[in-house]
Amino acid sequence: MNNKSKIASISRELRPVGRRKAPVLIFRPLRPWTYIQRMARLVVEAKSAEFGESLLRRDMEVIAQGLVEAGADPGLVKKEVCSLEAAIRAQIWMLILRPEDAR
Numbered sequence: 001m002n003n004k005s006k007i008a009s010i011s012r013e014l015r016p017v018g019r020r021k022a023p024v025l026i027f028r029p030l031r032p033w034t035y036i037q038r039m040a041r042l043v044v045e046a047k048s049a050e051f052g053e054s055l056l057r058r059d060m061e062v063i064a065q066g067l068v069e070a071g072a073d074p075g076l077v078k079k080e081v082c083s084l085e086a087a088i089r090a091q092i093w094m095l096i097l098r099p100e101d102a103r
Contacts, residue, residue, distance in 0.1 A: 036084075040091035060085050 039059065046052030060081050067077045 036087050036091050039088050040095055043088070043092055044095045056085070056088060 039056065043052035043056050046055060063084070064077050064081045067080075068074050
């Protein structure tokens with residue numbers, strides 16, 4: 001057995017089995033104020049409350065699915081997506097209750 005095949009066999013043995021989950025989320029830096037404002041405005045200006053809710057729900061599902069598919073831990077993803085949704089909902093209420101202060 002030459003050195004190349006020895007190295008290849010050792011690296012195959014040391015390679016982890018299965019896919020590792022990434023414990024790190026880069027979600028907070030990716031949660032700019034402009035995204036929260038834009039999403040809240042879309043929900044408030046939707047043709048009905050039900051349609052606005054479905055827009056928000058679908059967007060949160062797409063974000064969560066993308067992070068899980070990228071290898072992030074599903075528990076952390078759920079926590080972060082809930083945090084993002086809460087920030088958007090707070091901005092929605094700000095737009096509804098105090099539109100002059102929300103800009």
